[in-house]
Amino acid sequence: MAQDQGIRARKSENFSEWYTQVVDKADLADLRYNVQGFIVHKTWSTKILREMIRLFEAEMEKTGHEPVLFPSVIPEENLKREGDHFGFVPEVFWVTEKGAGEKLEKKLALRPTSETAFYQMYSLWIRSWRDLPMKKYQTVTVFRNEPVTRPFLRGREFIFMEAHDAFETHAEAEKQIEQDKENMKNVIWERLGIPVMFFRRPQWDKFLGADETYATDTLLPDGKVLQVGSTHDLGQKFSRTFGIKFADKEEKENNVWQTCYGPGIWRIFAALVSVHGDDKGLVLPFEIAPVQIMIVPIFYNDDDRKAVMKKCEKVRKSLSEYRVQIDDSGKTPGEKYHHWEMFGIPVRIEVGGKEAAGDFVTVYRRDLMLKEKVSDKALGKHLEKLPGEILETLKRKAMAYMDENIYSPKNRHDFLRDVSKAGIVRVPFCGTEECARTIQNDTKGTKVRGTSTEKKEKAIGNCIYCNRVAKEVVYMAKQY
Amino acid sequence: MAQDQGIRARKSENFSEWYTQVVDKADLADLRYNVQGFIVHKTWSTKILREMIRLFEAEMEKTGHEPVLFPSVIPEENLKREGDHFGFVPEVFWVTEKGAGEKLEKKLALRPTSETAFYQMYSLWIRSWRDLPMKKYQTVTVFRNEPVTRPFLRGREFIFMEAHDAFETHAEAEKQIEQDKENMKNVIWERLGIPVMFFRRPQWDKFLGADETYATDTLLPDGKVLQVGSTHDLGQKFSRTFGIKFADKEEKENNVWQTCYGPGIWRIFAALVSVHGDDKGLVLPFEIAPVQIMIVPIFYNDDDRKAVMKKCEKVRKSLSEYRVQIDDSGKTPGEKYHHWEMFGIPVRIEVGGKEAAGDFVTVYRRDLMLKEKVSDKALGKHLEKLPGEILETLKRKAMAYMDENIYSPKNRHDFLRDVSKAGIVRVPFCGTEECARTIQNDTKGTKVRGTSTEKKEKAIGNCIYCNRVAKEVVYMAKQY
Numbered sequence: 001m002a003q004d005q006g007i008r009a010r011k012s013e014n015f016s017e018w019y020t021q022v023v024d025k026a027d028l029a030d031l032r033y034n035v036q037g038f039i040v041h042k043t044w045s046t047k048i049l050r051e052m053i054r055l056f057e058a059e060m061e062k063t064g065h066e067p068v069l070f071p072s073v074i075p076e077e078n079l080k081r082e083g084d085h086f087g088f089v090p091e092v093f094w095v096t097e098k099g100a101g102e103k104l105e106k107k108l109a110l111r112p113t114s115e116t117a118f119y120q121m122y123s124l125w126i127r128s129w130r131d132l133p134m135k136k137y138q139t140v141t142v143f144r145n146e147p148v149t150r151p152f153l154r155g156r157e158f159i160f161m162e163a164h165d166a167f168e169t170h171a172e173a174e175k176q177i178e179q180d181k182e183n184m185k186n187v188i189w190e191r192l193g194i195p196v197m198f199f200r201r202p203q204w205d206k207f208l209g210a211d212e213t214y215a216t217d218t219l220l221p222d223g224k225v226l227q228v229g230s231t232h233d234l235g236q237k238f239s240r241t242f243g244i245k246f247a248d249k250e251e252k253e254n255n256v257w258q259t260c261y262g263p264g265i266w267r268i269f270a271a272l273v274s275v276h277g278d279d280k281g282l283v284l285p286f287e288i289a290p291v292q293i294m295i296v297p298i299f300y301n302d303d304d305r306k307a308v309m310k311k312c313e314k315v316r317k318s319l320s321e322y323r324v325q326i327d328d329s330g331k332t333p334g335e336k337y338h339h340w341e342m343f344g345i346p347v348r349i350e351v352g353g354k355e356a357a358g359d360f361v362t363v364y365r366r367d368l369m370l371k372e373k374v375s376d377k378a379l380g381k382h383l384e385k386l387p388g389e390i391l392e393t394l395k396r397k398a399m400a401y402m403d404e405n406i407y408s409p410k411n412r413h414d415f416l417r418d419v420s421k422a423g424i425v426r427v428p429f430c431g432t433e434e435c436a437r438t439i440q441n442d443t444k445g446t447k448v449r450g451t452s453t454e455k456k457e458k459a460i461g462n463c464i465y466c467n468r469v470a471k472e473v474v475y476m477a478k479q480y
Numbered sequence: 481m482a483q484d485q486g487i488r489a490r491k492s493e494n495f496s497e498w499y500t501q502v503v504d505k506a507d508l509a510d511l512r513y514n515v516q517g518f519i520v521h522k523t524w525s526t527k528i529l530r531e532m533i534r535l536f537e538a539e540m541e542k543t544g545h546e547p548v549l550f551p552s553v554i555p556e557e558n559l560k561r562e563g564d565h566f567g568f569v570p571e572v573f574w575v576t577e578k579g580a581g582e583k584l585e586k587k588l589a590l591r592p593t594s595e596t597a598f599y600q601m602y603s604l605w606i607r608s609w610r611d612l613p614m615k616k617y618q619t620v621t622v623f624r625n626e627p628v629t630r631p632f633l634r635g636r637e638f639i640f641m642e643a644h645d646a647f648e649t650h651a652e653a654e655k656q657i658e659q660d661k662e663n664m665k666n667v668i669w670e671r672l673g674i675p676v677m678f679f680r681r682p683q684w685d686k687f688l689g690a691d692e693t694y695a696t697d698t699l700l701p702d703g704k705v706l707q708v709g710s711t712h713d714l715g716q717k718f719s720r721t722f723g724i725k726f727a728d729k730e731e732k733e734n735n736v737w738q739t740c741y742g743p744g745i746w747r748i749f750a751a752l753v754s755v756h757g758d759d760k761g762l763v764l765p766f767e768i769a770p771v772q773i774m775i776v777p778i779f780y781n782d783d784d785r786k787a788v789m790k791k792c793e794k795v796r797k798s799l800s801e802y803r804v805q806i807d808d809s810g811k812t813p814g815e816k817y818h819h820w821e822m823f824g825i826p827v828r829i830e831v832g833g834k835e836a837a838g839d840f841v842t843v844y845r846r847d848l849m850l851k852e853k854v855s856d857k858a859l860g861k862h863l864e865k866l867p868g869e870i871l872e873t874l875k876r877k878a879m880a881y882m883d884e885n886i887y888s889p890k891n892r893h894d895f896l897r898d899v900s901k902a903g904i905v906r907v908p909f910c911g912t913e914e915c916a917r918t919i920q921n922d923t924k925g926t927k928v929r930g931t932s933t934e935k936k937e938k939a940i941g942n943c944i945y946c947n948r949v950a951k952e953v954v955y956m957a958k959q960y
Contacts, residue, residue: 030605032601032604033600033601034558035553035554035586039551040548040549040550040551041548041549042548043546043547043548046546046547046549046618047547049549050547066527067526069529070513070520070521072552072590072623072637073518074515075514075515078514089579089580090579090580092578092579093575093577093578093584093588094576094577095574095575095590096577097587098574099570099625100570101574107577110552110575120513121513121520124510124512136523138526141552143552157551157552
């Protein structure tokens with residue numbers, strides 16, 4: 001069984017090859033579908049993604065967002081309405097025909113994102129201040145004609161969650177931007193254990209049509225950063241274009257203020273795989289693991305079998321509040337260990353002849369690769385604590401890696417040394433696009449990620465690169 | 481607030497208009513999206529659909545189906561591979577361009593259904609009897625160029641759940657067909673209270689490429705039947721076309737036997753609205769209601785307000801295992817009742833001055849439109865029983881309607897009388913397509929739905945219409 005051969009690349013030595021192998025061998029994606037850049041999500045990833053989506057949706061709804069489902073197609077005329085946003089066109093796939101080649105009356109875009117679908121409806125749905133705030137979201141797939149693709153990092157069709165909010169005032173919109181950041185942190189860090197940084201993107205790197213773009217980045221094991229979410233402050237640009245107006249309490253007509261927010265579900269999944277995984281494969285937080293506990297029976301003859309299976313069943317029944325399975329396939333115990341470790345199942349319970357005869361089981365933790373004997377009586381309590389402990393291990397490790405890879409070089413020489421090592425550099429910067437482009441050219445792709453929205457950092461002295469007066473402290477990195 | 485004006489049509493007198501109004505006023509769909517035949521799913525329907533999908537997915541997985549997610553696009557060449565199946569082409573929307581009008585190398589269909597996407601991968605995934613059975617499913621939207629559309633009944637993009645199963649033998653495939661029927665019944669009847677009948681479709685009404693089609697029908701209030709699900713026995717047709725082969729235990733190569741099954745999520749939703757709804761609007765089973773209990777405070781001055789709101793909060797906290805909300809909007813209690821009755825919320829708890837001062841609340845049941853006083857102490861127990869009681873009411877009413885509308889005419893004259901009334905007729909039939917077409921023409925659309933798969937019914941005497949020897953007992957009806 002070729003799929004069980006395990007990961008042959010080391011994450012620390014060749015991250016790219018390691019990632020490719022995990023995607024293939026842990027049943028995450030099949031890249032052999034016969035349309036370039038479109039992947040098949042296999043069962044294991046589909047299940048993990050479903051759990052992740054549930055966490056994000058619950059968080060969305062806690063802050064007043066309501067689910068909707070819009071069509072996958074958007075007429076060309078909608079995309080054209082907001083001038084800047086029309087910049088999406090190079091990325092668009094077009095539906096132009098039906099049946100045996102009959103032309104459609106109007107060209108339809110497969111949605112690259114849904115601002116221009118939502119906002120024409122918002123202009124119908126919003127009439128008065130009583131209709132505000134309006135906060136709707138959907139979880140769908142979107143389509144972009146990307147030249148280069150990589151599973152869960154960049155695809156021609158990928159899973160997308162998008163919230164579109166409308167407010168009476170810009171102050172409320174700004175509060176929403178803060179709340180989106182909290183939403184993101186509450187799931188990606190608190191539940192999935194992936195450390196992130198929050199940035200205000202430079203003006204030349206904003207979303208098409210936005211006044212400001214705020215984004216969430218994480219750091220992958222190869223030292224490149226990955227944007228895993230963003231909120232765009234759309235101001236009144238789209239509301240003017242689409243005529244989204246409300247009568248305020250004095251019956252005066254105003255345009256709404258808008259934001260849109262999206263946790264990048266696909267990329268968060270890529271980060272989950274990459275940040276927590278190890279040379280054996282995936283390492284999953286307990287809460288989102290499709291199987292949280294795998295029970296592995298160990299026996300070498302039919303006499304043992306009966307007693308062992310009986311105990312396995314008993315243990316399984318006692319753990320019915322978890323997603324628990326018994327692997328009673330024909331493989332050897334070693335093969336089973338190996339296989340489910342690759343799949344990242346957080347806890348394994350081993351039941352052999354000793355366990356069947358005694359009053360204990362052997363519990364293996366994927367995060368620490370640690371075995372311990374736990375008495376039958378203590379098992380329930382032991383497992384109550386495990387999810388939290390596992391998450392703590394993952395958080396600690398991941399945060400340590402990120403911390404170690406943020407550099408604060410003091411001069412241009414050190415800066416060039418640090419960016420060549422990969423990771424994130426924190427430096428005083430002149431704030432000009434021209435300097436940003438020079439740096440990008442001179443350093444094989446180091447880009448300005450923006451200013452921190454978490455810390456008020458004041459620039460002292462001169463720009464690390466061009467030596468003009470520094471205007472701000474920015475973070476730079478190579479990116480996905 | 482125009483949306484709160486309520487339903488103005490009577491379901492029994494003008495079902496079509498009643499349905500249109502419920503879809504509009506209960507926040508189910510907005511038809512004003514600017515691509516004909518594509519609708520916006522509003523919040524209330526999106527939430528109900530999500531609960532329904534969870535029930536069906538859980539049932540799928542109980543019987544060994546595993547979730548996957550395939551691309552939305554299928555190359556033209558795949559659709560062409562299975563000759564009969566290519567009949568889908570008139571219904572296909574084609575993606576032909578990208579960016580500023582650049583032609584794609586190959587035309588891509590927006591999936592009308594995914595046999596030809598799944599099965600090319602199955603030919604890669606299935607190698608040996610150890611890989612069988614393979615049972616995968618996905619929940620997605622699909623696209624069909626329908627000439628006439630109606631929300632949740634027929635659309636150009638609609639929600640679709642499709643399971644694709646492969647087996648070693650035809651006997652196993654046949655067992656699966658039985659299991660699919662159980663799956664369907666376990667949700668649509670046992671959880672949603674919608675009565676159904678199961679048919680084997682006539683040969684001239686099969687799915688394109690199937691050896692046999694088995695289908696689930698329900699009866700809508702206008703006496704037309706609606707297909708809400710189907711399983712197709714694909715035999716070895718697709719497995720031969722796509723080369724899905726396995727080595728059996730003797731190392732001999734064979735083609736797999738296949739079935740595909742789909743509960744029609746959209747249409748089941750349409751049936752839920754239509755079958756249980758009444759002149760006030762939706763009536764939802766407790767289990768899938770987005771809000772199960774709405775607490776309505778009643779007060780006429782600020783003194784009352786405080787005591788009433790305090791009791792509302794207390795009640796809400798005591799019911800945290802349910803989806804419960806307090807409507808503290810500025811509307812009058814009457815407006816709130818009216819609104820949430822239209823939305824089909826199964827239980828309302830009214831809290832006024834008397835309730836706040838006393839040790840009881842007033843509980844209203846949407847299904848029976850019945851109010852009763854329930855003591856605070858008994859409320860928990862009372863609510864435990866309600867979901868089951870509500871479902872029983874819905875089932876009883878719905879089943880009575882279906883039973884009343886199945887006719888067994890004894891001669892051609894009575895047959896013509898019965899089909900003119902609308903409903904389902906059960907008659908001896910010659911079994912020929914020619915006679916079926918004549919009936920369809922002569923009766924403005926009455927069609928043969930098939931033979932029952934539930935009862936073994938043996939034909940006696942002659943065909944009800946052409947008077948030739950009857951071969952089978954069939955059910956006929958007008959259809960959606």
